[in-house]
């Protein structure tokens with residue numbers, strides 16, 4: 480019984496480069512596109528909504 484870990488991604492603020500959020504990549508999203516996750520989220524460091532991109536390590 481192989482139990483694979485879910486793909487785990489970090490969401491990094493593109494302005495201050497700080498990792499603010501952690502997210503699980505959904506399978507549906509993975510099948511549809513190989514594009515990196517890109518979300519607009521609130522950054523505590525920038526104190527505004529910025530683009531957060533998926534990053535690995």
Ligand SMILES: [Zn+2]
Pocket residue numbers: 492493494495496497522523524525526529
């Ligand atoms: Zn920021």
